[in-house]
Amino acid sequence: MAIENILMPQLGESVTEGTIEKWLVKPGDTVNKYDSLAEVNTDKVTAEVPSSFSGVIKELIAQEGETLAVGALVCTIETEGGGTAEVAVEAVPAKTEPANEMPAEGSQKPASSLNREKGTAAGRYSPAVLRLSQDNGIDLSLVEGSGKEGRITRKDLLAIIESGNIPTAAVTTEAPVVETAAPTSVTQAAPALKAAEPANIPVAVGDIEIPVTGVRRAIASNMLRSKHEAPHAWMMIEVDVTSLVQYRDSLKNDFKKKEGFNLTYFAFFVKAVSQALKEFPMMNSMWAGDKIIQKKDINISIAVATEDSLYVPVINNADEKTIKGIGRDIQELAGKVRSGKLKSSEMQGGTFTVNNTGSFGSVQSMGIINHPQAAILQVESIVKRPVVMDGGMIGVRDMVNLCLSLDHRVLDGLVCGQFLARVKAILENVTAENTSIY
16 A cells, blocks of 8 residues: 655746645545545635545545645645655646736745745744735734634735724734745735625525635635726727628538537637737736736637636637637637636636627626736627618618726726727628638
């Protein structure tokens, strides 16, 4: 028999730790390779961690609610064979909020020193804990940690924020110690966000109280952050897509037979946006405090919803792909979401978000920007409306609203107006004569 170690997986390119939200197994359980062992929560994703071995659960090292660094030991499995190995498995996302990428404030110490350190750990804080405390004005010296050796965990702070009882005190001269492997540049901290007061809502007979899950709490935290940090502005443009509708409808049946998946309107919109982003690269930028980063690659984030969660997978290098290629990516990514096979790496690296709100019948909406991106475009429902044509004639046309939310720190009305006008021109010029789907 051999004892295999399962380590905390890397859950994203800028994620340095994760919280054991819920164990799905207990000591003595028999598991097969790829069976889910636990749900792990970060500020980006809640993932189901699969087993890398078949065997029997020997010991659950980490406790529910405990926050561990990437690479920390979480459990052991007894398997057939000899020797001992440590394996950091790749997590399979279970539920997630819109993808919010944030550069790490510093790389952490190895897991052995970060989570199994001898002596007190109550005065040492991970970057995620420190960031959450700064965002919500929490004095960490007044917080009692529930983690190992009194460590303050992310779950401790989320509970405080949810209660609305934020512990604050006069500023002290001694700054908290942030666990980092090397010094990093210092940037001005964002203004502290005041947590919402707890809603004193009476519960009547027949009312249903729904516990706030880690995923829903993470979504709320990230949406609040986006709204507080990014000054949102909004623009909308109306587009006549009659020719696009006719062209797509003339192709859809043969395309489905030939390619094996549907040719959707959304693929045309994503292609048009990626082409316009290439012509207006400032739209493909991110705010980075003392600078704006204009991204070279055009990676389009798309929102895919399930009954109780939201995923934001990414179509990489969308500007280099055909309408067919984009359509295939949309089909495959949506299929992975619904089958639970989407990898966390497939939700990383997005530079601009396109949201298909029209699939729900929406005709006008104001999206919250997918931090740290600078804009999100909502593609609304295509509806038939009477439109005044050239010469004063009235015709029934297929019309769609494109609604753009923008970060006014990065973008201004001029470039956004030009960008939307270019997307409009591309879409209104989609015809059999000048548009190829291959």
